[in-house]
Amino acid sequence: MTDDRLTSKENIRRLVDGELPLEMVHELVRMPSKDEDRFWKYLEVLQERVEWPERILARLSDHLYVVAKEDGGRVTKCDCGQEFGDYRVNWKLGCLVHCRRSEEQVREVFTVVAPDPDYVEVREYYCPGCQSQLGVEVVPVGYPPLFEVLPDVDAVHELGGRPLADADPEWFEDRTAARTAAWAREEDA
Numbered sequence: 001m002t003d004d005r006l007t008s009k010e011n012i013r014r015l016v017d018g019e020l021p022l023e024m025v026h027e028l029v030r031m032p033s034k035d036e037d038r039f040w041k042y043l044e045v046l047q048e049r050v051e052w053p054e055r056i057l058a059r060l061s062d063h064l065y066v067v068a069k070e071d072g073g074r075v076t077k078c079d080c081g082q083e084f085g086d087y088r089v090n091w092k093l094g095c096l097v098h099c100r101r102s103e104e105q106v107r108e109v110f111t112v113v114a115p116d117p118d119y120v121e122v123r124e125y126y127c128p129g130c131q132s133q134l135g136v137e138v139v140p141v142g143y144p145p146l147f148e149v150l151p152d153v154d155a156v157h158e159l160g161g162r163p164l165a166d167a168d169p170e171w172f173e174d175r176t177a178a179r180t181a182a183w184a185r186e187e188d189a
């Protein structure tokens, strides 16, 4: 039987692909009560598109997901299969980084108003597996990589009515500083 509701899985798929007509997108936004299972349908659509078996728990960006590993871990994973380790550690630490520091390098990407390279640098983060650009940031020189989002995965699943079996407040902790501190200790050793 075909599902001809506005929130059918097919429409969610078209929404993800950017192919849903704008009027329908507006209609979705204006729905007085949202479908209870919309989040799960969305995750199903995403899961069908990747070639790896790990369960997607959340989407971080066009390419990145939080997934559940068989051993109980939760890691950040690119759609190409590249893994960035524990999702509580900023995935940017596992990227290839192109840093623009000179005026000439900055002007290659800022053609109208360019930031001043005396004060800031432009960092581009690329996936080591597929070379997709995963992020760009303009930050003071030497500033730590911005951790764009640490989702409260447990809370989102609980809100959707299907709490995760391994829910634990420790999943919602930024562990980035612990990783860089461990690197510093290795250097000292």
Ligand SMILES: [Zn+2]
Binding pocket: 063, 078, 079, 080, 081, 082, 127, 128, 129, 130, 131, 132
């Ligand atoms: Zn990738």
